[in-house]
Amino acid sequence: MQMAVSKLLLAATSRKSCKVLLGLRVLAFSATLSAAIVMGLNKETKTFVVGNVGNTPVKATFTAKFQHTPAFVFFVVANAMVSFHNMLMIAMQLSGGKREFAGFHLLSVAILDMLNVTLISAAANAAAFISEVGKNGNKHARWDKICDRFVTYCDHGAGALITAFAGVVLMLIISAISISRLAQPYKCTSTVATPSVVP
Amino acid sequence: MVKLTKRIGALVLRLVAFGAALAALIVMVTSRERASFFAVSLEAKYTDMAAFKYFVIANAVVSVYSFLVMFLPKESLLWKFVVVLDLVMTMLLTSSLSAALAVAQVGKKGNANAGWLPICGQVPKFCDQVTGALIAGFVALVLYVLLLLYSLHSVVDPFLLQKS
Numbered sequence: 001m002q003m004a005v006s007k008l009l010l011a012a013t014s015r016k017s018c019k020v021l022l023g024l025r026v027l028a029f030s031a032t033l034s035a036a037i038v039m040g041l042n043k044e045t046k047t048f049v050v051g052n053v054g055n056t057p058v059k060a061t062f063t064a065k066f067q068h069t070p071a072f073v074f075f076v077v078a079n080a081m082v083s084f085h086n087m088l089m090i091a092m093q094l095s096g097g098k099r100e101f102a103g104f105h106l107l108s109v110a111i112l113d114m115l116n117v118t119l120i121s122a123a124a125n126a127a128a129f130i131s132e133v134g135k136n137g138n139k140h141a142r143w144d145k146i147c148d149r150f151v152t153y154c155d156h157g158a159g160a161l162i163t164a165f166a167g168v169v170l171m172l173i174i175s176a177i178s179i180s181r182l183a184q185p186y187k188c189t190s191t192v193a194t195p196s197v198v199p
Numbered sequence: 200m201v202k203l204t205k206r207i208g209a210l211v212l213r214l215v216a217f218g219a220a221l222a223a224l225i226v227m228v229t230s231r232e233r234a235s236f237f238a239v240s241l242e243a244k245y246t247d248m249a250a251f252k253y254f255v256i257a258n259a260v261v262s263v264y265s266f267l268v269m270f271l272p273k274e275s276l277l278w279k280f281v282v283v284l285d286l287v288m289t290m291l292l293t294s295s296l297s298a299a300l301a302v303a304q305v306g307k308k309g310n311a312n313a314g315w316l317p318i319c320g321q322v323p324k325f326c327d328q329v330t331g332a333l334i335a336g337f338v339a340l341v342l343y344v345l346l347l348l349y350s351l352h353s354v355v356d357p358f359l360l361q362k363s
Contacts, residue, residue, distance in 0.1 A: 068312040071301035114286060114347065118293045125294035126301040129250040133302065134313065140247035141306065143315040172290070176283060183279075183355045 018188040021177050022093060028170040029086035031163045032120065036079035039127075039160040042066045044153040064146065064153040071130040072157075078123030079164060082116045082171065089113075093188055110182045113175040120171055124164040131157055209349050210269060216342035217265035220292075223335035224258040227251060230328035234321045243322040250295075250302040251329070257295035258336060261288050261343070282354050285347045292343055296336045303329055 044064045049057040066072040089109065135154060137145035147154040233242045245251040265288075268281060307326065309317035319326040 062312075064312070068310065070304060074297075074301075110351070111348070114289075117286065118289055118344075121290045122293040122297035125253075126297040129253070129298040130301050130305070132249055133305070138248065140241065140243065141315070141318050143305075143313070146313050168290075172286075175286060179282060179286075179351065179355070182351070 015186065015188065017177065017186075018093070021174065021188070022090065024170055024174050024177070025086050025090050025093070028167050028174060029083050029090065031167040031170060032079045032083040032086065035160045035164040035167060036076050036083060038156055038163070039066055039072060039079070040076045042072075042153060042156045042160070044150050046150065048149070064150040066157075069130055071126040075123045075127040075160075075164070078119050079167070082120045082167065085112060085116050106178075106182050106185055110175070110178040113171070113178045117168070117171045117175045120164065121168050124161065124168050127157075127164070128161055131161065205353075206273065209346070209353070212342060212346055212349065213265055213269050216339055216346060217262055217269065219335050219339035219342060220258045220262040220265065223332045223339060224255055224262060226328055226335060227255050227258075227332035230325050230332065232322045232325040241321070243318070243325040245329070248299075248302050248306075250298040254295045254299040254332070254336065257291045258339070261292055261339065264288055278350070278354050282347075282350045285343065285350050289340070289343045289347055292336065292340045296333065296340055299329075299336070300333055303333060 043066070045061060046064075047059045047061045050060045051058045066076065089112075092109075131154070133143060135145060135147045137143055227245050231242065231244050233240065235241070245255060264284065268284075271277060271281065303326075305315060305317075306329075307317055307319045309315050
């Protein structure tokens with residue numbers, strides 16, 4: 001089992017830039033997946049005193065969920081899609097040896113990487129600007145800030161945003177490497193496609 | 200002959216993308232409305248929201264870049280650089296459009312859970328102009344994606360026609 005895994009990894013990273021590409025893809029996959037998960041589980045419930053009836057305070061419970069804001073829903077969905085794309089690319093790099101130059105393989109990898117770069121940058125920026133409004137409020141539109149009341153919600157959202165932006169930078173580098181691979185094609189797997197059965 | 204029509208087509212595409220980004224910029228900057236209700240006067244400008252300011256800046260950068268690339272000579276070595284810069288400009292465009300759209304959606308529908316009221320009822324002309332600017336930005340984005348694919352094609356020959 002360990003022999004097979006090490007053979008597979010050796011085959012997939014026969015050149016230095018292939019190692020770099022694989023490492024970057026793993027990082028981008030983990031960054032976008034953790035951003036999606038942290039924002040997806042982002043929820044906080046708090047009770048506030050909203051008024052007084054006579055001498056007894058009236059309490060009301062408010063919940064802050066990520067589903068309340070469409071920008072955060074887009075954020076979760078887009079991060080999930082980009083992490084799925086990265087997982088697919090990692091699987092393709094580790095497995096398909098002979099099919100690498102067949103047809104439009106390299107071209108489709110480059111185009112998919114470019115599309116995913118734009119997708120993740122759109123999602124991260126939309127969530128960033130919405131949370132800026134939530135953190136600072138907006139005097140002109142009379143929108144109150146919510147971060148002073150729901151502190152944990154805002155903190156988790158900030159963590160998810162930071163990892164998503166790390167994913168944006170990583171995806172940009174990966175896309176640049178894929179485009180340069182298009183200009184000078186090289187194989188990322190060895191010519192021995194099938195691992196031999198060695199005890 | 201085919202090469203010439205392709206080159207002219209790319210130039211026309213870049214000119215239209217420049218026009219769309221410039222239009223988005225101008226329409227957003229000139230959107231301004233003054234409304235008064237209950238003896239309180241409020242003026243809605245694009246500088247009120249950070250997302251709209253970012254939209255204006257991003258579209259300005261993209262317009263200047265498109266204008267400069269239109270004059271790049273055909274055999275220049277900078278075309279390889281143009282591919283990466285086109286990708287960066289597409290990223291700028293989509294991020295600014297997405298951010299402005301997210302904030303404008305809150306302005307139009309409000310966010311009942313956060314207690315944010317929609318403002319489009321009070322400043323309808325401002326909202327219409329912002330919508331127009333966002334549409335122009337979307338057109339610029341689509342054109343830039345096409346331009347990105349075209350510059351990729353002209354620089355790297357992705358269909359591997361020269362490889363045996």
